[in-house]
Amino acid sequence: MTGTLISLISIFIGILAANLMGYFKHKYSFGFTGNTLVGVFGSIFLVKGFGRLGFDPWSIMDSGHFHSSLFILNCIMSALGGALGLVVIKLIYNKMNT
Structure with missing residues (x-):
């Protein structure tokens, strides 16, 4: 494997x-497209940060x-980044809409 392939697998x-977080916890869902975008950026930020x-x-x-x-x-941190990213973005979304 190369570093690029590992990065793509992480994303x-x-x-x-x-x-999956959005599917099982409906209150955090932004739909398929929104969850996908949050998953990409959440996993990138967490893996790049840590x-x-x-x-x-x-x-x-x-x-x-x-x-x-x-x-x-790396895989565990990517999964945590995607799931935690969804929670954080939903909290920000709720704060901005109240």
Whole structure:
């Protein structure tokens, strides 16, 4: 795997997590398109923000070796980013509409 492929997988996991969160928790849903957008940006922001701790895509592929534990941590953080992004954006949306 390359760093770019790992980044795309992370984004896809963030999209999946945000859409699943919106499906199971209807009060946080923005519809499929809104959940997808929030999932993309939520996973990117969380992985970019905390990726400096050592689980960014290029650290996972350090000198040609694949570190599976870092990849799993990256996937978990992407899923959290998508789900938490949806909650945060819904809270902001509700604050702006009251």
